[in-house]
Amino acid sequence: MGSLNLYERFSRTFREHPSLSKFLVVFALSGGGVVAYSVANSENYDNVGNQKKKVVVLGTGWAGTSFLRNLKNPSYDVQVISPRNYFAFTPLLPSVTVGTVEARSVVEPIRNIVKKKKVDVDFCEAECYKIDAKKKKVYCRSTKNDKEEFVVDYDYLVVAMGARVNTFNTPGVEENCLYLKEVEDAQKIRRKVIDCFEKASLPNVSDDERKRMLQFVVVGGGPTGVEFAAELHDFVSEDLVKLYPTVKDFVKISLLEATNHILNMFDKRITVFAEEKFHRDGIDLKTGSMVVNVSDKEISTKEIKTGKISTIPYGMAVWSTGIATRPVVLDFMKEIGQANRRVLATDEWLRVEGTNDIYALGDCATINQRKVMEDISAIFEKADKDQSGTLTVKEFQDAVNDICDRYPQVQLYLKNKNMSSIVDLLKETKGDVVKEISVDEFKSALSQVDSQVKNFPATAQVAAQQGTYLADCFNRMDKCEKHPEGPIRFRESGRHRFRPFRYKHLGQFAPLGGEQTAAQLPGDWVSIGHSSQWLWYSVYASKQVSWRTRSLVVSDWMRRFIFGRDSSQI
Ligand code: FAD
Numbered sequence: 001m002g003s004l005n006l007y008e009r010f011s012r013t014f015r016e017h018p019s020l021s022k023f024l025v026v027f028a029l030s031g032g033g034v035v036a037y038s039v040a041n042s043e044n045y046d047n048v049g050n051q052k053k054k055v056v057v058l059g060t061g062w063a064g065t066s067f068l069r070n071l072k073n074p075s076y077d078v079q080v081i082s083p084r085n086y087f088a089f090t091p092l093l094p095s096v097t098v099g100t101v102e103a104r105s106v107v108e109p110i111r112n113i114v115k116k117k118k119v120d121v122d123f124c125e126a127e128c129y130k131i132d133a134k135k136k137k138v139y140c141r142s143t144k145n146d147k148e149e150f151v152v153d154y155d156y157l158v159v160a161m162g163a164r165v166n167t168f169n170t171p172g173v174e175e176n177c178l179y180l181k182e183v184e185d186a187q188k189i190r191r192k193v194i195d196c197f198e199k200a201s202l203p204n205v206s207d208d209e210r211k212r213m214l215q216f217v218v219v220g221g222g223p224t225g226v227e228f229a230a231e232l233h234d235f236v237s238e239d240l241v242k243l244y245p246t247v248k249d250f251v252k253i254s255l256l257e258a259t260n261h262i263l264n265m266f267d268k269r270i271t272v273f274a275e276e277k278f279h280r281d282g283i284d285l286k287t288g289s290m291v292v293n294v295s296d297k298e299i300s301t302k303e304i305k306t307g308k309i310s311t312i313p314y315g316m317a318v319w320s321t322g323i324a325t326r327p328v329v330l331d332f333m334k335e336i337g338q339a340n341r342r343v344l345a346t347d348e349w350l351r352v353e354g355t356n357d358i359y360a361l362g363d364c365a366t367i368n369q370r371k372v373m374e375d376i377s378a379i380f381e382k383a384d385k386d387q388s389g390t391l392t393v394k395e396f397q398d399a400v401n402d403i404c405d406r407y408p409q410v411q412l413y414l415k416n417k418n419m420s421s422i423v424d425l426l427k428e429t430k431g432d433v434v435k436e437i438s439v440d441e442f443k444s445a446l447s448q449v450d451s452q453v454k455n456f457p458a459t460a461q462v463a464a465q466q467g468t469y470l471a472d473c474f475n476r477m478d479k480c481e482k483h484p485e486g487p488i489r490f491r492e493s494g495r496h497r498f499r500p501f502r503y504k505h506l507g508q509f510a511p512l513g514g515e516q517t518a519a520q521l522p523g524d525w526v527s528i529g530h531s532s533q534w535l536w537y538s539v540y541a542s543k544q545v546s547w548r549t550r551s552l553v554v555s556d557w558m559r560r561f562i563f564g565r566d567s568s569q570i
Helices: 002-016 020-030 035-044 062-070 090-096 110-114 183-200 207-213 223-243 268-281 327-335 376-383 393-406 408-416 422-430 439-446 460-475 477-482 530-542 547-563
Strands: 053-058 076-082 086-088 107-109 120-132 137-142 149-153 156-159 215-219 252-257 284-287 289-294 298-303 309-313 316-319 344-346 358-360 365-367 390-392 436-438 508-513 516-521 525-529
Touching: 053 062, 062 076, 062 110, 062 460, 076 110, 086 110, 090 183, 090 223, 107 110, 107 547, 110 120, 120 149, 120 327, 183 207, 183 223, 183 316, 207 215, 215 223, 215 309, 223 252, 223 268, 223 508, 252 289, 268 284, 268 508, 268 516, 268 525, 327 344, 344 358, 376 393, 376 439, 390 393, 393 408, 393 422, 408 422, 422 439, 436 439, 460 477, 508 530, 516 530, 525 530, 530 547
Parallel strands: 053 076, 053 156, 076 120, 156 358, 215 252, 215 316, 252 284, 344 365
Antiparallel strands: 086 107, 120 137, 137 149, 289 298, 298 309, 390 436, 508 516, 516 525
16 A cells, blocks of 8 residues: 555656656666656556546536546546536535525535545636647646646547626626626625625614615526525525614515416416415515616516516625536637537537547537437338338337437327327327328328427536546447447438437425425426425435535525525625
């Protein structure tokens, strides 16, 4: 063990200072051996003497971290580049804004996560500002004050850079609103809330000004905006009213949403419950109201139905209306011929369309699911093994698994139509006795299945599952090259190396404050109330990336139960 550490220390020194290897060669030659040189570089070779492939991972969020945690094949040399040297458990950020959970409890240093791995992983705290797919290089800039630039080569590139906040180019948002995307954002919000209370408590402040300072506006009725509004309401009603009794009557929380309801992506029962609860709690819910301008003290909104403009004076505004593509990814999309798209497109194996050896996952990309109707003739030809021009039921059944594997929309369509197999789909077109089917009948039977193609939501669940999937592909790259396990290639010969990515939805939560949570679990099972809150606690505790953060989060929850939240403005 001791010698291994010594070896590791040497090799790390040499990797960090490549010029030292020259001295080692001279030293070794003069000492009568060249072995030392090969030892100095052995980290670049796998255990059968092949040069290790260099994998560059951009980002340490849900997608990048899940990829790194699951990568087990030591034949890669991994370089991670990210402006933040930690992983952040974003679902708990709304809790960080009011001190229900501390910021350090929801982050884990990326070096801690990768240190026990058998795979060589190096980390650089820097941001990538350009990807050159032709030269296989990424251009990076240190996030430190020197802003030093450097270039990194790759064999495989994993783009997991997430997304930025979408302001929809609304004037004044960037200058005047706070976001809730990163840990620093949550910390800023926490300071700002207390700042507003302290300023409003000063003796020379007028009541109008007090009212403005204690008007908190949340823009966006999605899960993040709703959860933040609920956390803020709990903080005010459980802790701050006792500490700031003179100003408590001036506090108002407003939630603005452009569509007619909040939590649109949830079951209707959850939306109704959440809206009613917010009304009961005194949270001012303004739906059908779009923000058109934000000045330093006022937010202007336009009522969608009437076009009427009104203004709301505010003390703090939090903007949480969704995500957009990062500029570096937009530039990359132009370079690879995806300029006409809004989001970077990959195929079902997470490979960026129009490139080789570049993968993209998480919020920065979307899977461009191939449509059945684009390939329908090729599918028919492949299935028609005897080239008779018609498909027998046997021929069809032989191809069914590959069709369903390659085009998941087929299975979704069957499920929605309560059909047990694809043969039922043919029966629908041809009647009960199906013996043979022509190309036109085949087309007509499958003509509606593409209506089931949907984009995956931009969630941690999707990003993490994609990271795990891609790591699994990398772990078995050589094996699957020799023995492909994916579906038949309908347009070419052979099989795909891997099965395409499949997303498994495990359900979603919407914490609504007052120890009540709405849970929508697979099979449209809905549960709302205190029992779901306990489910939420246990799921989020179990999903922590380390025992360290798990124990910190649980102890923060207990601290909050016993002592309340801390309102110091540090
Ligand atoms: P991120 O997690 O955003 O990671 C992106 C990474 O890329 C970061 O490390 C970043 O520093 C790095 N990066 C950025 N720019 C560069 C660059 N130029 N070069 C290199 N690296 C770069 N989802 C759920 O499923 N459930 C929830 O309850 C939930 N709650 C949420 C609450 C909040 C407040 C927020 C903001 C999001 C929430 N989400 C939730 C969504 C979830 O966090 C995202 O979908 C998820 O983070 C996406 O993962 P990602 O890896 O693609 O991006």
